[in-house]
Amino acid sequence: MAFEGLTERLQKAMEKLRRKPKVTEADLRETMREIRLALLEADVNFKVVKDFVKTVREKAAGADVLKGLNPAQQIVKIVNDELTKLMGEEAVPLNKAKHIPTVIMMVGLQGAGKTTTAGKLALRLKNEDHARPLFIAADVYRPAAITQLQQVAAQIDVPVFEKGTDVDPVEIVRQGMEVAKQNHNDYVIIDTAGRLQIDEQLMDELANIKELVNPDEILLVIDSMTGQNAVNTAQGFDDKLDVTGVVLTKLDGDARGGAAMSIRAVTGKPIKFVGEGEKMSDLDVFHPDRMASRILGMGDMMTLIEKAQKNFDEEQAQETMDKMRENTFDYNDFLAQMDQVTKMGPLENIIKMMPGMANNPALKNINIDPKQFAHIKAIVLSMTPAERENPDLMNPSRRRRLAAGSGRPIVEVNRMIKQFNQMRKMMKQVTNGNMSGMQNLFGGQMPGGKMGQMAMNRMVRKMKKDKAKRIKKLRKLRKKK
Incomplete structure (x- = not known):
C-alpha cells in the first residue's frame, strides 16, 4: 500500500507518546518532529507539511490538551482530524448534468x-x-x-x-x-x-x-x-x-x-x-x-464493510451469520464464504483494513498466494458430504485420507482444520457482540489500542444494524411469497 512507510513511522511516534504517563511540551515537540520527517519522507509538499505541523502543534498546545485526560489520545485525534482536512474532509461525488448525457x-x-x-x-x-x-x-x-x-x-x-x-x-x-x-x-x-x-x-x-x-x-x-x-x-x-x-x-x-x-x-x-x-x-x-x-494504522472498517456488502449475497450472508451464532457453520459454508471473500480483492489488502493491522509485525510484507485458496479448496472437496456437514468428525484416520485425496501434506491438512475451528469459535463470539474472542486472538489487547477497539465496536454496531435491516427485508420478501 502506498502509505505503509508513513503509517509505520506515524504509528511509532504515536505509540511512543501513548506509553508516557504524562505528555510534556518536549514530548510534543519530539512527536511533531517525527511527524514532519515522516510526511517529508512520504514526499508530501514541503509547504503543506510546514502548515500541517504548525496547525497540529497549535491545537495540541492551545486546547489544554497536555493538561487534560489521555493527552496522547487527544493528540492522535487532532492528527487524524487534520489529516482528514488536508485531504478534503469528505468524499466529493461526480458532477452530473441535468439532462443526459x-x-x-x-x-x-x-x-x-x-x-x-x-x-x-x-x-x-x-x-x-x-x-x-x-x-x-x-x-x-x-x-x-x-x-x-x-x-x-x-x-x-x-x-x-x-x-x-x-x-x-x-x-x-x-x-x-x-x-x-x-x-x-x-x-x-x-x-x-x-x-x-x-x-x-x-x-x-x-x-x-x-x-x-x-x-x-x-x-x-x-x-x-x-x-x-x-x-x-x-x-x-x-x-x-x-x-x-x-x-x-x-x-x-x-x-x-x-x-x-x-x-x-x-x-x-x-x-x-x-x-x-x-x-x-x-x-x-x-x-x-x-x-x-x-x-494512522486505525484501519478502514467502513470500506471493508462496503466491499463485503457489494460482494456478498445478503440472504446467504444472513444465513451464514445465523449459522456462526448457532455454531452450525460447516465446511460447505466455509467454501461459499471463501469464494465470496476472494471477490473482494487480495486478502492481504483486506486484512490491512482492520484496525492496527497495517503494520502489524506478524503481517509485515504478507503476500498470500492465491494457490493457497486452491489447496484449501482441494482439501475440503476431498471430504465426504457427512464430513463437510459435521466438522467434528475429523479424526486422525480421516485426516490422513484427506491428505492423500487432496495431494497435500498431513501438516497442511491439520493446520487448515485447526484454523477453521479457531475461526468458527471466534466468529461465534463476534456475531453475538462479544469482542473477547477477537481480543484473545491478539493476546488480550485489540490491535490499534483504544482506537482499534472503537473501530471494532463501530463494526459490531454496523453488523447488528445491517442484520436488523436484512431480517426486515427477508420478512417482507416472505410475505410477498
Missing part, C-alpha cells in the same frame, strides 16, 4: 492509466447507476491507443466511437457527441491524448475539446508513484483547463503516498477516485476520513 473528459500524462481508469469508471457507472456509457476515442497520437480502449471496452461491454487516427480529435468528439445524443447514452467518457510532459499543443487541443463539449467533469488521472511531480502535473493541467477532480492510480503500488496528501492542499481540487488494483472493479471513491484512519 453527462460528459466526462479524462486528461493526464502518458502512462498515468487514463484509458484503464476510463474503463473502471464506466463499469462503476454501469453497476451503480445502470447507466449506458459511450467512449469516444480522441487519442489519435499514441500507437494502439484506440485498440487499447476497444479492448478495455470489450471487457465491460461498452461501445466505442472512433474515426481512426487521420481525423482531428475535436471533430471526432463532435461526431461522437451526436451519436451519444441519438443513442440516448447517459454518460460520454472522452479518452483524450496524453504526452510525456505538458506542452502547448496538447493543452490547446484539450482546451478546444473543452470549449466544444463544455464537460460536466474534467478528471485528471495521476500516477501516485510519481510523487511530488504529481502535484506539479496537477497544477499545470488545472491552470490550463480548470480540472474538476483528480483520480489517483496505482495507490496499491510501491508509492510513498505524498501526492494524495498534497494535491488537495496545493490545487484545491478534490480527489474523487483512487485505483488500487488491476481489475476493472478496482476503482474506489476517495474518502479523506477513511484514508486518514488508514494512514
Whole structure:
C-alpha cells in the first residue's frame, strides 16, 4: 500500500507518546518532529507539511490538551482530524448534468492509466447507476491507443466511437457527441491524448475539446508513484483547463503516498477516485476520513464493510451469520464464504483494513498466494458430504485420507482444520457482540489500542444494524411469497 512507510513511522511516534504517563511540551515537540520527517519522507509538499505541523502543534498546545485526560489520545485525534482536512474532509461525488448525457473528459500524462481508469469508471457507472456509457476515442497520437480502449471496452461491454487516427480529435468528439445524443447514452467518457510532459499543443487541443463539449467533469488521472511531480502535473493541467477532480492510480503500488496528501492542499481540487488494483472493479471513491484512519494504522472498517456488502449475497450472508451464532457453520459454508471473500480483492489488502493491522509485525510484507485458496479448496472437496456437514468428525484416520485425496501434506491438512475451528469459535463470539474472542486472538489487547477497539465496536454496531435491516427485508420478501 502506498502509505505503509508513513503509517509505520506515524504509528511509532504515536505509540511512543501513548506509553508516557504524562505528555510534556518536549514530548510534543519530539512527536511533531517525527511527524514532519515522516510526511517529508512520504514526499508530501514541503509547504503543506510546514502548515500541517504548525496547525497540529497549535491545537495540541492551545486546547489544554497536555493538561487534560489521555493527552496522547487527544493528540492522535487532532492528527487524524487534520489529516482528514488536508485531504478534503469528505468524499466529493461526480458532477452530473441535468439532462443526459453527462460528459466526462479524462486528461493526464502518458502512462498515468487514463484509458484503464476510463474503463473502471464506466463499469462503476454501469453497476451503480445502470447507466449506458459511450467512449469516444480522441487519442489519435499514441500507437494502439484506440485498440487499447476497444479492448478495455470489450471487457465491460461498452461501445466505442472512433474515426481512426487521420481525423482531428475535436471533430471526432463532435461526431461522437451526436451519436451519444441519438443513442440516448447517459454518460460520454472522452479518452483524450496524453504526452510525456505538458506542452502547448496538447493543452490547446484539450482546451478546444473543452470549449466544444463544455464537460460536466474534467478528471485528471495521476500516477501516485510519481510523487511530488504529481502535484506539479496537477497544477499545470488545472491552470490550463480548470480540472474538476483528480483520480489517483496505482495507490496499491510501491508509492510513498505524498501526492494524495498534497494535491488537495496545493490545487484545491478534490480527489474523487483512487485505483488500487488491476481489475476493472478496482476503482474506489476517495474518502479523506477513511484514508486518514488508514494512514494512522486505525484501519478502514467502513470500506471493508462496503466491499463485503457489494460482494456478498445478503440472504446467504444472513444465513451464514445465523449459522456462526448457532455454531452450525460447516465446511460447505466455509467454501461459499471463501469464494465470496476472494471477490473482494487480495486478502492481504483486506486484512490491512482492520484496525492496527497495517503494520502489524506478524503481517509485515504478507503476500498470500492465491494457490493457497486452491489447496484449501482441494482439501475440503476431498471430504465426504457427512464430513463437510459435521466438522467434528475429523479424526486422525480421516485426516490422513484427506491428505492423500487432496495431494497435500498431513501438516497442511491439520493446520487448515485447526484454523477453521479457531475461526468458527471466534466468529461465534463476534456475531453475538462479544469482542473477547477477537481480543484473545491478539493476546488480550485489540490491535490499534483504544482506537482499534472503537473501530471494532463501530463494526459490531454496523453488523447488528445491517442484520436488523436484512431480517426486515427477508420478512417482507416472505410475505410477498
